[in-house]
C-alpha cells in the first residue's frame with residue numbers, strides 16, 4: 001500500500017474502501033462515456049436541449065469520478081481508470097449503437113444512471129458499516145448528483 005493520508009483508519013478498512021471505490025470508479029467512468037455517446041448520437045425532436053444538457057451532466061459525472069479516484073489515493077490506494085479495466089469490471093453493458101431518436105437515448109441513458117445510482121447507494125451503506133464516514137459521505141454526494149441527473153435526463157422522455 002502507498003502512503004495513506006487519511007488518519008485513524010485501519011489497513012483492513014482502507015483496503016476495503018479502496019476496492020469499493022475502484023469498483024464504483026469503473027461504473028462512473030463507463031457512465032461518463034455513455035453520456036458522450038448519447039450526446040453525439042441523438043437525433044430528432046428535442047435534440048438541442050438534451051444535447052446541451054449532456055454537456056452539463058458530463059462535467060458533473062467527470063467530477064464524481066475525480067472525487068472517487070482522489071479518495072482512493074488519500075486512502076493509500078491506486079485508482080484504476082484504465083479503459084481495459086472499465087470494460088472488464090463495469091456493471092453496464094455496451095451502449096447500444098442501433099438507436100437514434102432522442103426519446104430512445106433519453107430512456108437508455110436514464111436507466112444507466114439509475115443502475116449506477118443503485119451501486120452508489122449500496123456503497124454508502126458498505127462504507128458506513130466499515131466505519132469510514134468520509135467515504136460514505138463521498139458516496140452520498142455522488143449518489144445525490146447521479147439521482148438528480150437521472151431526473152434531469154429522464155424528464156425529457158415523453159410520458160408513455
Ligand SMILES: [Fe+2]
Nearest residue numbers: 039040051055
Ligand atoms: Fe459536445
